Amino acid sequence: MSSLTRFGGRLAVRLQSLTRPQVIVLIAVLAVVAGIWTAAATGHQGLATSLVAVLMLAVLLGILHLSRWMGGLHRANQAAHRDLRTVVEQMQRRVVATVEKERLTAGDRHQELHRTITKGLRQYGHGTDLLLRAQSREIEAMFQLFAEFTPRAPMPSSGDFALNPTELLDLLHLVRLRSPRLVVELGSGTSTVWLAYALEKTGGRLVSLDHDEEYASRTRDMLDAHGLTAVAEVRTAPLSDLSVDGKTYRWYDVEKLSDVRGIDLLLIDGPPAATGPDARFPAMHALESRLAPIATVVLDDANRPDEQDAVRRWLENVAGLSAEPRLLGRHAVLSYSRSGSRASAVPA
Ligand SMILES: C[S@@+](CC[C@H](N)C(=O)[O-])C[C@H]1O[C@@H](n2cnc3c(N)ncnc32)[C@H](O)[C@@H]1O
Incomplete structure (x- = not known):
C-alpha cells in the first residue's frame, strides 16, 4: 500500500514537471485510449479500430519527432566538439609560437651578451695595453729627468x-x-x-x-x-x-x-x-x-x-x-x- 502511495507521489511530481505541450499530448493520448476502451466496451469495434490506428499514427509521429530532435542534438554536439577542437588547436599553436619566440629571444640575448662580454674583454685588454705603454713612457721620462x-x-x-x-x-x-x-x-x-x-x-x-x-x-x-x-x-x-x-x-x-x-x-x-x-x-x-x-x-x-x-x-x-x-x-x-x-x- 505504501509503495503504491510512493509511486503516486513520484508520478504527481513528474506530471508537475511536464511542459504545456507535453501535458496537451498526454491528455490527447489518454482521451484516445479512453475512447478505444469505451468503443470496445460498447461494441463499436469499427470506432475502436480507427482510434487504435490514430493512436499508432500519433506514436509513429512522436517517434519521428523524437528521432529528428535527437539528430539535431547530435549535430549540435558534433559542432560544439569541432569548435572546441578548433579552440584547443589555436591555443596549442599560440603556446608553441610563444615558446618558440621566447627561445629565439633568449638565443638573441645570449648572443648579445656573448658579444658584449667579448667586446668588454677586448677593450679591457686594449685599455691595459695602453696603460702599460703610457706607464713605460712615463718611467722612461722619469729616468731621463733624474739623469739630468x-x-x-x-x-x-x-x-x-x-x-x-x-x-x-x-x-x-x-x-x-x-x-x-x-x-x-x-x-x-x-x-x-x-x-x-x-x-x-x-x-x-x-x-x-x-x-x-x-x-x-x-x-x-x-x-x-x-x-x-x-x-x-x-x-x-x-x-x-x-x-x-x-x-x-x-x-x-x-x-x-x-x-x-x-x-x-x-x-x-x-x-x-x-x-x-x-x-x-x-x-x-x-x-x-x-x-x-x-x-x-x-x-x-x-x-x-x-x-x-x-x-x-x-x-x-x-x-x-x-x-x-x-x-x-x-x-x-x-x-x-x-x-x-x-x-x-x-x-x-
Ligand atoms: C694643475 S695644479 C698645478 C700643478 C703644478 N703645475 C704641477 O705640475 O705640480 C693647479 C692648482 O691645483 C691646486 N692643486 C695642486 N695639487 C692639488 C691636489 N692634489 N688637489 C687639489 N688641488 C690641487 C693648486 O692650487 C694648484 O695651483
Whole structure:
C-alpha cells in the first residue's frame, strides 16, 4: 500500500514537471485510449479500430519527432566538439609560437651578451695595453729627468694634479734650449721645483702663482727644502673677477704680477678646471702685455675641450701667436712674437 502511495507521489511530481505541450499530448493520448476502451466496451469495434490506428499514427509521429530532435542534438554536439577542437588547436599553436619566440629571444640575448662580454674583454685588454705603454713612457721620462738633475731633497710626486714626467721632460728641454731669463708659472706644485732646478742651471728666475694659500705654502716649503728659494718664488694670488670680451671669469689677481715684465716662458697650468668653465682662457688676455717680445707659452692639459677651445681662440685673436710642434706630453706649445720682433730669434 505504501509503495503504491510512493509511486503516486513520484508520478504527481513528474506530471508537475511536464511542459504545456507535453501535458496537451498526454491528455490527447489518454482521451484516445479512453475512447478505444469505451468503443470496445460498447461494441463499436469499427470506432475502436480507427482510434487504435490514430493512436499508432500519433506514436509513429512522436517517434519521428523524437528521432529528428535527437539528430539535431547530435549535430549540435558534433559542432560544439569541432569548435572546441578548433579552440584547443589555436591555443596549442599560440603556446608553441610563444615558446618558440621566447627561445629565439633568449638565443638573441645570449648572443648579445656573448658579444658584449667579448667586446668588454677586448677593450679591457686594449685599455691595459695602453696603460702599460703610457706607464713605460712615463718611467722612461722619469729616468731621463733624474739623469739630468740630482735633487738635493726628495722630489715631490708627478702626475695627477702635477705635470707628468713626459711633460716635465719636454718643458725642461725647452728651458735648456731657450734659456728663458724669466719664467712665470700659473699653478704651483711639483713643476715649480723641477723648473727651479732647470733655471738654476741656465741662470733664469721663476715666479709661480697659486690661488690657494695652502698649496702655495707647500710649494714654498719644497723650494726651501731643495735650496731653490733664490731661483723661484711662489706668490699667492686669490681668484677674482676678470672681464674678457664682456664675459666674466674667475682668474688670478693680476696685481700680484704688477712688477713682472718680459716673461720669456709662460707655463699655464692653473687655475684648476674645477674653478669654472674656460678657467685658463683669460691667461693670454691678462698677460700678453707682460710677455717678452719673443716668448714661449706652454698650456698643460691641452687635450681637454676647454683648453683646446682656448688655444683655438688665442691663435685666432692674438697677433704673433703660432702653434709649435710638440715632442711629448699632453700640453700645447705656442710661440709668441710681438709685431716688429723677429720670430727667428726663438731658438729651436
Ligand atoms: C694643475 S695644479 C698645478 C700643478 C703644478 N703645475 C704641477 O705640475 O705640480 C693647479 C692648482 O691645483 C691646486 N692643486 C695642486 N695639487 C692639488 C691636489 N692634489 N688637489 C687639489 N688641488 C690641487 C693648486 O692650487 C694648484 O695651483
